Amino acid sequence: MTDSTPSSTGSTTGSTLRQALVRAYLTIDPRSLGLGRIALALVLLLDLARRIPGLALWYSNDGLLPNHMMLWRPPTQWMFSLFFLASWTDEAALGFVVCGFVYLALLIGWRTRLFQVLALIALWSLHSRVTFVENGGDWMLGELTLWTAFLPLGRRFSVDAVLAARRRAAPPAASDADADGPVISVAVLALLVQLAVSYLFNALHKGGPTWREGSAVHMVLHQDRMVTAFGVWMRPHMTPLLSRALSYGSLVMEGLLPPLILSPWRQRFTRRLAIAFMLALHIGLQMFINVGVFSWAMIAYAPFLLTPADWQALSARRRLAKLGGRLSARAQALVVRIGRACRPSSALSTLSALAPPAAPKIPAVQQLRRLLTLAREGAAALMLVVLLTELFIGNPLLSTKVRLWQPGWVKALVAYPRLIQAWTMFAPDAPTVDETVVVDAVTADGRHVDPYSDRAGRYANPGSDRIPARLDNDSFFFNYSARIPFNSQYWGALQEWILAYPNRTGRAEDRIVHFDASIVEDDSPPLGQTQPSKVRARVFLSWPRH
């Protein structure tokens, strides 16, 4: 990554193709990076917060995915997670607190470089511990965190920026476009490619009947595991026409987004349209169904699409400029106050004292910095190549046509940072079958209870003769329900967890003497109808085993 100023890059018009390409694909405004950092940190905090209710369930050995079981039969050969060290709930809680602190530091941009790396480690740890219940949203968030780790997210709108400005004795204004030059890095290209390919393959893979006839949105609304209250309310109002409009609309938006993101021409227009499409698509999706952190992770990419022209347009609006200036001044004042309060002394009474001293320009140090920059760019380029090869592995559209051999080290580079590129959400078809898992457990005193549903959703004991409307599972539970019937290696943990029911309730009479765990499925109603049909249940795990 290098910093470019008009004087160092020559003419701003860019007469050569190379300059044009660099400007189009490798350059980003530091204000976009600053805003992107805030968006990213907020989504990371949201991701952490949504995991808290299931902390004991997914991150401790009292839950459904004990660390020893995940290490015994790992979903992937290469995993990195500090949460494998946590066996007990309090240990996992401590890990969550540390993650929260890291994300908060990233949010305010304090020691940003360090906390970018720590945030990446925290996120890998959180996600890789529970790969069995992860989804595309987790991948997208991890990939955003990975690519931005190569970029200087703390140059604007951060505590670091305030301190640096004070050190230079030139306070930046929110509207000052020239306070910091644009950033040039391979990671910018990687970020754009990442976003574009996720939409591209999601769109290209959607060739099934539900997308062709326009019933996809209608079908998705009948996924009771993930549908929201608004989605349930919408069901009777989802006419065939509306379903077609929404299905085709989302397909068109997904299909248009890659060219809009990657277009080298008229970027001011194309990028703005891309942001608008992304907001519409993902806010709409989030209103209908709960897909975990997916929508918010995708929205967090949006600030990185903002061009300098957008920032100039924003600063040209007087009110916004004023508000930005006021916010910036307040933030600086706050940093000064905190700095003085925590390190007051005559010698440290100025904020500049909080910043590290400016190092003298030593040729060896400068050369080392250049080398480090080169190494960082090289690493980003390598990971970009890995991303491109992974597209040929994870996407049926390519993998069925081109058989690409991946060496082991490339597979490891994909698996460790979860750089997975399998973009098949609701593809080739929206699911036409709804499913859930229920447990029929008999207690010592003869009652029938469902310890699983009691914990997973809003129905304590739904039974196996129907799937009730809106189960209200979180994304972890609905992924677990969808996968556990077909992964017998993890049944032991499910069995132990069910049998530990009286430990959780604290009542001895809840001791379980028998249970059947079943997968319940139904066919979603065709377009124009509202009632599911053909409910069927299949027991996949019984205890005691016969």
Place this chain on the structure above:
Amino acid sequence: MRLPARGWISADPRSLGLGRIALGLALLLDLLRRAPELTLFYTNVGLLPNHTVLWQPTVRRLLSMFFMVSLPHEAVLAFVISAFCFLALTVGFRTRLFHALSLLATLSLHNRVIFIEGPGSTALGALCLWTLFLPLGRRFSVDAVARSLRKHPDLTAADLDAARFPPADTTPVASLAVAGLLLQLVAMLGLGFANRQGATWSDGTALHYGLHQDRIVTWLGVWAREHWPQSLLRAGSAVVLWLPLVIAVLVVMALLPAVRVGARRLAMVLLVALVIVQTSLVNLGSWGVALLAYVPFLMTARDWEWLSARARRRAVTRVVFYDGDCGICFQSARILRRLDRLGRLVVVPNDDTSLFPPGFSIDPALLEKTILVVDPASGRRRIRAQAFAEMFRVLPGAAPLAFFMRLPLVRTVAGRVYDRIAVNRTRISTWLGLAACGIPVRPSSPAEVKPAMAEKTATPTGSPICRGWRWLRGKKSQTRELLAAFVLLALGSDALAANPAVPTALRDLRPDWVATLVGYAGLQQAWTFWAPDPPLGDRMVFVDALTGDGRHVDPFNAAGSRVHELPVTAIPARLGQSALFAAYSARIPERFVYHQAFLEWVMRQQGRPGDQIVSFDAWVIDDDSPPPGETVARGGRPRLFLHHAPPP
């Protein structure tokens, strides 16, 4: 905190510096001995997969970063990182940080395989923990040199004059951690003695029985058990039994000022003797190096003065002529001056002949080309890389480096490296930001203001959190002492609970949370090695596996023993197992929950296609060690503890 530098709470910074080096080397040796068994015990293709240990841990709560490691290359990376931390601690680079990281690394290494750990790892971990509270980097460290370079920015060659040089730091360190460290040593040795109340220790046959542990006995131990008369073996038993107690008493006697120095010196000598006796007869893993690492911490200021006086008695002097206009040469001279605490080097720049010692006649052209070291007594001159070797030879503690630089091939390489640097010294100096005159360019900055000074002028403003934080920063040493006291209480109460020799009334004093905390660190204070008696019988595990081509092999002993021939009818003499492998052999037959991992490991052992194992029987043989006066074991009892065959 400055407390009276007396008895148990005070330590000389030189002892701490030397102790740091000993600790770092002990940690490196401990890591090195584990390296050959990295795959076997630290990966999921070995005998103790992480999932097995996490599923059925031998201690309820454990901390080990190695639990994240599943694959061999991950374990190698973790070993390399650990080695880097230990090396940085040894040389004293960012000592506090790397000390903390070394503690984490060593606890992780030990706790990952706690099922097969011995007392050595606890002793080493405890030493690493106690010394964390002490400033180990104040002497003999990169940090100390760097600190001195920062504090005294020598501006001219005259500043390098030994007479003007500030005296070395000998201010004693006072901390509860010193007492904790000494108590740790006393507990290890004293409780070890107290727990040995069995009949074999009373009748003096303990060593005889100990030497019949063929898994861990050394070749010298085998020779001793076969050739030493019973009287000598009894005397050996008495030494092994009583020596720890004597050392513990001597360490306690350091409370008496009149005998402190003598008692400590005797304790050091006896400790070294104990280690030599024990480790020459049986393989106890890292127990020996761990005990040796405690020795430097017993050294007093009087010992250092004695050593210093002895060293000064050797009137060794070398005159070093260097290029005074060269930045790196001047910086090298500054560093050498700081390493030369005995004042054996007279550093002289070549640009001012008035500074030359009288009677020296040097060709200025030679000094333009190379550094020159002259022995004034013999007049012998050394140039280029060998000049550095000569300087290292006379510098305290650097003689091994001089020896290394004089090795045939190294000598040639060092000479070439020196020549390259010498030719390009001006360019290198500029590249490193050193002025031609060698004065470092370092602007002073407000950040260099001492925090202590800043805190003194602090005004009580800010939020309660900030005020609390400031208060804590101001009370850094008090906080550290409180933490040390807490550790002392925790380990002390654990020692009371875990040792059978402690009266029953005292054993219930340990709260549960203390047991949990001690368990996390893997520092359980049960000193029961060969207590109450050494084992009266020996044990060996072997596997009789049938390969695809019909051969019988023993993959288990092939992986860790000197002998792996089938059939096994009796335990062969000296199996030559490592301490970890020996402990695994002794414990696995009864640890049923780990048998599945054992089974999977055996079934994975194959080289050529014909080597593929189709079925196996895992046996344990227990025998009775021969009674005193005899040399052949009796009553070998083979027992099948695991059988695996393909389903019919």
